Amino acid sequence: MFCENCGAQLENNAVFCTNCGAKNDVVVNSASPANLIQQIKAVNVSEFLKAKGKFVAIVAGVVLALALIIANSSDPMDKGLDKMETAIVRMEKLQKKSNDNKIDQATFLSEYTKIMKEINEAQKLIDGYDDSEISPEQWQRFLNLTQRMYQLN
Secondary structure, three states, rough: OOOOOOHHHHHHHOOOOOOOOOOOOOOOOOOOOOHHHHHHHHHOHHHEEEEEEEEHHHHHHHHHHHHHHHHHHHHHHHHHHHHHHHHHHHHHHHHHHOOOOOOHHHHHHHHHHHHHHHHHHHHHHHHHOOOHOOHHHHHHHHHHHHHHHHHHH
16 A cells, blocks of 8 residues: 555555555544554655645745845835834834823933834935936825924924
8 A cells, every 4th residue: 555645555444644644535444543653654744744844945035036026126115114114103203202291201212213114214215316207106105204294392
């Protein structure tokens, strides 16, 4: 008897393949619970995980590569706007903590300085654009973010 999944030779009445762990579709009448437990324990789990792990690693690698390609090919204006929005959200949260007296002054100033640096970095990305290169959607997003910034002060 052979495993339908990997082709390894199986013992008679084997419910699981000891090589890959696949369940055998053969109906077993003579297998006792103790025999089934022995077969389950005999499955080479490390080999099974290695085989499955390679597939998972390959898929994860492909997904990561695609994400990096997409991230690196995105428009610098959009990157600048994304950074700006992230910084504004952080600033809004910081301001709420300050208004609710849930942050001390030293921590507030430290966080405020970090966020302002992020805003300046985002602004450098945005400033590198000629106005004629900016899409209407990007302009609208920029105006909305600018309005949110002024509301913070």
